Amino acid sequence: MSxxxxxxxxxxxxxxxxxxxxRPEDEYRRTWIQSGCDYGYFLVMFLQEGRRxxxxxxEITETQLYLRSNETERKALELVCQTVSPKEPSPExxxxxxxxxxWLMEMADGRSLGHxxxxxxxxxxxxxxxxxxxxxxxxxxxxxxxxxxxxxxWKRR
Numbered sequence: 353m354s355x356x357x358x359x360x361x362x363x364x365x366x367x368x369x370x371x372x373x374x375r376p377e378d379e380y381r382r383t384w385i386q387s388g389c390d391y392g393y394f395l396v397m398f399l400q401e402g403r404r405x406x407x408x409x410x411e412i413t414e415t416q417l418y419l420r421s422n423e424t425e426r427k428a429l430e431l432v433c434q435t436v437s438p439k440e441p442s443p444e445x446x447x448x449x450x451x452x453x454x455w456l457m458e459m460a461d462g463r464s465l466g467h468x469x470x471x472x473x474x475x476x477x478x479x480x481x482x483x484x485x486x487x488x489x490x491x492x493x494x495x496x497x498x499x500x501x502x503x504x505x506w507k508r509r
Contacts, residue, residue: 378492384431388501390484392428394477395502398470399452403445409433411441415453420460425501460505478506 384390395417396407412418412433418426441449455470481498489495 381488381492382496385485385488385498386496387431388424388428388499389431390481390498391477391501392425392432394480395456395474395505396429396432398456398473398477399449401448401452403441403448405439405441405445406435407433407449408438408441409435410438411446411449415449416457417453420457420504421502424499428501456505474505477502 396412399412399415399417400407409430412429413426418429421429452470455467456474458465459471459474478500485498
């Protein structure tokens with residue numbers, strides 16, 4: 353409630369302040385954006401390519417990507433990989449994650465060999481995030497800024 357002086361009557365009047373209602377899905381999206389999960393999401397999607405099972409929370413913490421990341425980037429990767437019931441990956445899924453994670457680190461170090469489609473997938477992530485943020489600004493009544501994460505990967509080599 354806020355107090356406002358009424359010019360006609362010398363007594364203050366009380367007007368109710370309407371709280372801003374935020375739907376749970378909007379609140380989740382805001383948390384997602386503020387944590388930089390859009391960047392983490394597209395990186396995890398890259399690491400999931402060709403796998404039967406989604407990248408599991410335990411798996412992501414064992415990747416070189418996770419180990420090289422700062423605290424904010426790690427939190428984003430963890431949020432993206434959250435699951436209610438973790439499963440054990442197949443040996444082929446584990447091998448695939450190891451292969452893509454190794455290639456990603458070689459690209460970050462400027463030693464990537466071939467795989468132009470993988471390189472394009474990684475370098476296009478900032479544009480994909482920008483598209484999502486534009487959609488959010490047009491769709492949601494409450495907007496927030498997303499930190500730019502994994503910039504050490506986006507450097508053009």
